[in-house]
Structure formats: structure tokens, C-alpha cells
Amino acid sequence: MLNNENFLQFTRANEWGIESNADVLSATSLDNGVGVEVWDSGVIVFTPANSTPATKGSLDLVLSCAVHGDETAPIEICDELIEAIREQSLTPAVRVMFIIANPAAINIGKRFVDENMNRLFSGAHSEGEGLSNNERVRAKAIEGYVQRFFEQAPAGERQRLHYDMHTAIRDSQHEKFAVYPFTHGKPYKKAQLQLLAAMGVDTVLLHEGPTTTFSYFSVRQFDADAFTLELGKVRPFGENPVENFAACRSTLRQLIAGQDLALGEFDPARHHIYQVLRSINRTQQDFELNFADDVANFTEFEPGYVLARDGDKAYPVLEKGEAIIFPNAKVALGQRALITVKEIDPGQLNLV
Numbered sequence: 001m002l003n004n005e006n007f008l009q010f011t012r013a014n015e016w017g018i019e020s021n022a023d024v025l026s027a028t029s030l031d032n033g034v035g036v037e038v039w040d041s042g043v044i045v046f047t048p049a050n051s052t053p054a055t056k057g058s059l060d061l062v063l064s065c066a067v068h069g070d071e072t073a074p075i076e077i078c079d080e081l082i083e084a085i086r087e088q089s090l091t092p093a094v095r096v097m098f099i100i101a102n103p104a105a106i107n108i109g110k111r112f113v114d115e116n117m118n119r120l121f122s123g124a125h126s127e128g129e130g131l132s133n134n135e136r137v138r139a140k141a142i143e144g145y146v147q148r149f150f151e152q153a154p155a156g157e158r159q160r161l162h163y164d165m166h167t168a169i170r171d172s173q174h175e176k177f178a179v180y181p182f183t184h185g186k187p188y189k190k191a192q193l194q195l196l197a198a199m200g201v202d203t204v205l206l207h208e209g210p211t212t213t214f215s216y217f218s219v220r221q222f223d224a225d226a227f228t229l230e231l232g233k234v235r236p237f238g239e240n241p242v243e244n245f246a247a248c249r250s251t252l253r254q255l256i257a258g259q260d261l262a263l264g265e266f267d268p269a270r271h272h273i274y275q276v277l278r279s280i281n282r283t284q285q286d287f288e289l290n291f292a293d294d295v296a297n298f299t300e301f302e303p304g305y306v307l308a309r310d311g312d313k314a315y316p317v318l319e320k321g322e323a324i325i326f327p328n329a330k331v332a333l334g335q336r337a338l339i340t341v342k343e344i345d346p347g348q349l350n351l352v
């Protein structure tokens with residue numbers, strides 16, 4: 001068993017998984033009756049001691065971090081929550097699974113080892129060159145764990161929620177924001193926007209099409225409410241300002257403990273909603289972004305301004321209000337190097 005070993009340390013010591021016959025895989029329970037199962041390195045599931053009132057106990061919550069290994073704030077948040085549950089200072093009233101996705105990338109302090117894991121979900125791990133590197137194998141295994149977690153839930157009306165937590169490479173005009181994956185026409189949910197705001201995330205980016213990200217996988221395969229959360233800027237371990245994550249930490253604790261979040265009336269004015277206008281891919285070795293490294297996410301450029309050049313092709317701004325997100329000229333060929341977005345009125349949204 002794990003004994004008293006810190007789960008993050010155990011995970012970092014077992015970079016690409018643990019033997020399927022390892023004794024750490026056996027299920028156990030804490031003195032307070034909470035069930036604990038380690039399904040793999042970085043994958044731990046807690047089950048409440050007793051059935052709780054249906055409205056609370058019916059939540060199945062996935063909290064993931066380290067899909068990008070250098071994004072340390074979400075790793076620190078998960079570490080704190082996992083150990084609080086194991087020390088019994090936090091008692092889950094809902095099923096909760098934590099996934100520390102890429103321990104090998106954490107250990108080298110990099111976004112990934114061979115390949116960006118957040119482009120490998122929904123089966124992308126097995127396309128092209130197939131399961132040719134550890135990130136591909138791990139993404140496939142993680143898909144299986146999420147499937148098992150959601151599908152093993154007791155019968156009855158249940159809510160599925162997945163927060164895939166990240167931090168961004170650049171500064172941002174909205175420090176925290178969420179990506180709301182493509183819903184295939186289903187309405188967006190007011191309660192989810194309110195829950196995000198309670199976590200300090202008042203800005204939401206609506207994806208306009210399918211992606212190979214982890215959060216879209218949970219939306220598409222399991223009809224979960226799932227979001228990529230960008231909680232701040234990438235910093236080394238120990239340098240994340242604790243106060244910046246207080247709302248996120250306390251809301252996650254309340255969700256895990258099944259406490260009432262008292263979200264109140266939906267107020268559209270409280271939320272900034274951005275629509276994705278374009279994804280610009282790098283297709284040529286000769287790719288450049290035409291703005292400085294310290295230009296923040298959500299910065300607007302005037303129509304006509306050339307944002308990027310991909311070989312001979314120039315990408316000028318097409319309309320007033322067009323702003324940039326996630327610029328990265330160093331992505332692999334064929335991958336997204338930049339997204340452009342535009343703020344829209346929340347009143348325009350199909351909301352339930």
C-alpha cells in the first residue's frame with residue numbers, strides 16, 4: 001500500500017505507471033470509511049463512506065493536472081486536496097478521481113517529454129505513428145481510467161464534472177479563464193458558468209469545433225460538464241502565489257465535501273464570454289508570430305495587422321475586436337500555434 005508516502009512523490013517516482021500486480025493497487029479505506037483506490041501512478045479514486053443525499057452524492061468529479069508537466073499550480077492544488085482527504089481533514093461526500101497526468105514531464109520541468117499530451121485524446125494517441133511514445137500510451141490509459149470511473153458509478157441520476165487544470169505560458173488580460181469545449185449544439189449551462197465564477201474564473205472561451213484535448217474527451221464520450229481551466233501563469237514549484245488560488249481551492253473543497261455553494265441568481269454581467277474566431281496552425285518550419293513574447297493573452301490588434309506568417313502565408317486580423325490566445329510559434333508542424341477570439345454578449349448564448 002501507499003502507507004504514509006505522499007501521493008505526488010509516489011507518482012513522480014513511477015513516471016510511466018506501475019506494474020499491474022503491484023500491491024499499491026489494492027483498495028483500502030480510511031478510518032472515516034472513505035474508500036481509496038490507486039489505479040495507477042498518478043491516478044487515485046476516493047469514494048464516500050456512506051451514501052449521501054442524492055443531490056450531493058450523485059456528483060462524480062474528475063480533477064486532473066500535469067497534462068503539461070511544467071504547469072505547477074494545479075499540481076500543488078491536487079497534491080493538497082489528495083493529502084487533505086488522506087489525512088481526513090477533508091471528507092469526500094462525492095466520488096472523486098484525481099489524475100496527475102504526466103509525471104515524467106513534471107520531473108524534467110517541461111510541458112511534455114516527446115509529444116503534447118493535450119493533443120492525444122479522443123483516440124488521437126493511436127492515429128498516425130500509433131502508440132509510439134510514452135505520452136501516447138499514457139493518454140490511452142488515462143482515457144480508460146476516466147471511462148471506468150464514470151461508468152462504475154452507482155446507478156441513478158448522476159452529474160459528471162471534470163476540471164482539467166492548467167496554467168498559461170503568457171500573462172493574460174483575464175488572469176483566469178476556462179475553455180468550454182465544443183458542445184455539438186447543446187446549450188451552455190448557467191450553473192457551470194456560475195461555478196466557474198465561484199472559482200475565480202469569470203472568463204470563458206467557447207470552442208467552435210471538436211479538439212483532441214482531455215476536457216473535450218470527457219464532454220464527448222461521457223456527456224460530462226468538462227472544462228480546461230487556465231488558472232494563472234506557469235511558474236516553478238513553490239512560486240505560485242497562494243492567494244491567487246484561494247477561491248479555486250475553497251470551491252473545490254466545497255464540491256468534494258458536498259457543501260452547498262449558494263450560487264444565487266445568474267447574472268450575465270458577471271461573465272466575459274469569448275468566441276473562437278480562428279485557429280492558426282503552423283504548417284511550415286518558417287513560422288513566426290509578429291508580436292513580442294510579453295504580449296498577454298486576450299490582447300486585441302487592429303484589423304489588417306499581420307499576426308503571424310506561416311511560410312509565405314500571412315494572417316492579418318480580420319475584424320475589430322479580434323484578440324489572441326495561446327500563441328506559441330514553437331509547436332510541432334501541423335499543430336495550433338495561435339487562436340483568435342472575440343468577446344460576445346452572454347445574452348447571445350443558448351443557455352439553460
Ligand SMILES: O=C(O)CCC(=O)N[C@@H](CCC(=O)O)C(=O)O
Nearest residue numbers: 118168169170179213228326327
Ligand atoms: O499558454 C499556452 O499557450 C498554452 C496553455 C495550454 O496548455 N492550453 C491548453 C488549452 C486546451 C484547450 O483548448 O482546451 C492547450 O493548449 O492544451
Ligand SMILES: [Zn+2]
Nearest residue numbers: 068071166167
Ligand atoms: Zn497546459
